[in-house]
Amino acid sequence: MNKVVGLFLFLAWGLSFCALHKNRYILPxxxxxxxxxxxxxxxxxETIQLGRMLFYDPILSADNTISCASCHASFNSFAHTDHxxxxxxxxxxxxxxxxxxxxxxxxxxxxxxxxxxxxxxQALAPISHPKEMGETIESVVKKVNDRQLYRNAFYxxxxxxxxxxxxxxxxxxxxxxxLVSANSKYDRVKKGKEQFTDQEExxxxxxxxxxxxCHTEPLFSNYSFANNGLPQDPELMDVGRxxxxxxxxxxxxxxxxxxxxxxxxxxxxxxxxxLRLSQVLQHYGSSIADRPTVDPELKGGLPLTxxxxxxxxAFLLTLNDDEFxxxxxxxxxxxxxxxxxxxxx
Amino acid sequence: xxxxxxxxxxxxxxxxAHAQSRSVHLIPVMNGEALELGKHYADxxxxxTVTVNQLRFYIxxxxxxSKQKKVKILAKRHFLIDLEHPESLQIDCSELKKKKVDxxxxxxxxxxxxxxxxxxxxxxxxxxxxxxxxxxxYIHIKLEGQxxxxxxxxxxxxxxxxxxxxxxxxxxxxxxxESDTIPIALDLTSFFHAAGNYPRTEIMRPCLEAVELSSxxxxxFFVLHE
Numbered sequence: 397m398n399k400v401v402g403l404f405l406f407l408a409w410g411l412s413f414c415a416l417h418k419n420r421y422i423l424p425x426x427x428x429x430x431x432x433x434x435x436x437x438x439x440x441x442e443t444i445q446l447g448r449m450l451f452y453d454p455i456l457s458a459d460n461t462i463s464c465a466s467c468h469a470s471f472n473s474f475a476h477t478d479h480x481x482x483x484x485x486x487x488x489x490x491x492x493x494x495x496x497x498x499x500x501x502x503x504x505x506x507x508x509x510x511x512x513x514x515x516x517x518q519a520l521a522p523i524s525h526p527k528e529m530g531e532t533i534e535s536v537v538k539k540v541n542d543r544q545l546y547r548n549a550f551y552x553x554x555x556x557x558x559x560x561x562x563x564x565x566x567x568x569x570x571x572x573x574x575l576v577s578a579n580s581k582y583d584r585v586k587k588g589k590e591q592f593t594d595q596e597e598x599x600x601x602x603x604x605x606x607x608x609x610c611h612t613e614p615l616f617s618n619y620s621f622a623n624n625g626l627p628q629d630p631e632l633m634d635v636g637r638x639x640x641x642x643x644x645x646x647x648x649x650x651x652x653x654x655x656x657x658x659x660x661x662x663x664x665x666x667x668x669x670x671l672r673l674s675q676v677l678q679h680y681g682s683s684i685a686d687r688p689t690v691d692p693e694l695k696g697g698l699p700l701t702x703x704x705x706x707x708x709x710a711f712l713l714t715l716n717d718d719e720f721x722x723x724x725x726x727x728x729x730x731x732x733x734x735x736x737x738x739x740x741x
Numbered sequence: 742x743x744x745x746x747x748x749x750x751x752x753x754x755x756x757x758a759h760a761q762s763r764s765v766h767l768i769p770v771m772n773g774e775a776l777e778l779g780k781h782y783a784d785x786x787x788x789x790t791v792t793v794n795q796l797r798f799y800i801x802x803x804x805x806x807s808k809q810k811k812v813k814i815l816a817k818r819h820f821l822i823d824l825e826h827p828e829s830l831q832i833d834c835s836e837l838k839k840k841k842v843d844x845x846x847x848x849x850x851x852x853x854x855x856x857x858x859x860x861x862x863x864x865x866x867x868x869x870x871x872x873x874x875x876x877x878x879y880i881h882i883k884l885e886g887q888x889x890x891x892x893x894x895x896x897x898x899x900x901x902x903x904x905x906x907x908x909x910x911x912x913x914x915x916x917x918x919e920s921d922t923i924p925i926a927l928d929l930t931s932f933f934h935a936a937g938n939y940p941r942t943e944i945m946r947p948c949l950e951a952v953e954l955s956s957x958x959x960x961x962f963f964v965l966h967e
Contacts, residue, residue: 513877
């Protein structure tokens with residue numbers, strides 16, 4: 397009997413190790429079930445690090461100057477802050493502001509208009525866009541395959557040094573899936589480890605009354621699409637989700653972004669038109685455009701006093717997760733990409 | 742059917758070569774002969790000259806039936822057929838073994854579930870150039886070339902779409918005879934007759950026109966019988 401118990405315990409220990417090794421992803425207890433089918437791309441440290449290398453390497457662009465991190469900077473919660481509209485190779489300026497990358501396993505659709513249906517294939521869009529990276533996935537695979545550093549990394553990740561489009565994209569996805577932001581003051585309050593100040597609590601109650609329907613906690617977005625009453629920019633003429641679906645009621649609808657890490661992800665909205673949160677709340681209070689597809693609950697503006705706006709901002713700042721934003725393990729992998737400078741064959 | 746004989750001669754070698762295994766042999770044809778990329782084909786009816794420079798398409802879930810009952814569905818789900826790679830025109834069906842069949846069915850395109858399931862490899866790898874980067878989804882059919890009638894103009898048909906009324910995936914059902922090699926012709930003459938008066942010669946996004954053109958192409962498949 398003791399031998400049977402011992403064997404059982406040994407097997408259980410072995411299986412638990414496998415589960416830990418398979419599930420390298422962080423899944424916060426207070427988050428819902430992820431949308432991304434993690435079993436289809438099981439997290440592995442070597443693959444995540446390979447994805448991290450690719451994320452920070454401008455080899456993905458036609459002229460080898462633009463990396464994913466060029467628009468998705470770690471110290472900006474993987475958003476783009478130096479311009480309203482993000483820019484790419486040859487100083488090309490795009491039509492939208494790059495959104496923050498965080499908690500991606502919980503998002504069903506990607507891009508401001510939901511054009512991309514799976515995280516694995518999102519990278520194809522910026523790689524091939526003429527104003528972003530201007531490359532082709534075929535060329536990227538060839539360039540990566542020609543570098544011994546990457547062939548070694550692909551071997552570590554996949555047991556085989558061959559670079560394919562599928563493997564490259566899935567490695568990028570694995571790194572992005574590891575970008576989990578869930579340790580802000582709000583999260584600690586929810587776990588009972590801290591308390592809101594009175595002002596933050598007031599702001600939280602205002603948030604629940606006016607914002608939570610779309611920016612639903614704990615992800616602070618329900619990741620659907622809405623027209624929040626922004627007047628259409630007459631130069632950009634961006635029609636939002638309508639460009640993808642062709643459905644009239646999708647005109648001027650854009651993906652509802654998460655409100656986490658707002659101190660780091662300015663400017664705000666799909667075209668970066670607002671530099672400050674006060675401008676955002678001023679818009680919601682009194683500048684909602686009168687258009688057919690505007691969310692009915694926003695028409696006429698939200699009833700927020702000046703004090704309400706200040707309290708609301710105080711609450712929103714509790715969603716900043718410094719641990720995530722300043723995590724060196726998510727930043728530029730200098731220990732990998734720089735150590736071979738001048739030495740690589 | 743004057744072009745059947747030369748096509749059967751073309752197949753003769755293949756049939757004898759594959760007598761020991763079963764296969765499906767896809768044969769794009771134009772004006773009664775096997776289509777050659779870059780060759781000019783004059784159409785007696787329309788007076789157009791058509792040149793095809795690229796023909797690629799996916800067939801999926803190739804399944805064999807006998808008396809309306811499914812006998813076998815191939816283990817490999819998706820095949821990228823590319824006229825530039827003639828070996829892709831032969832689909833190995835040896836897993837069918839000696840089962841009797843009288844019908845085969847396949848999907849022209851990539852099914853919706855696969856399309857929403859992330860990055861795939863093999864024939865579905867995005868490096869194959871059959872995946873839209875700007876809006877997720879496979880290009881089910883790529884057909885490019887030139888049509889000349891006094892003036893020459895290019896046509897670029899990248900037919901895709903998997904959602905709602907823009908879903909251009911097509912089902913193809915064909916009756917077959919018992920044979921080790923099943924020759925399936927894709928009659929592009931018939932396709933261009935149907936699509937010839939199409940107002941748009943550049944279709945590169947999910948749309949109703951893509952659905953209609955995909956349907957024309959699906960109806961252009963037929964089995965060559967001895």
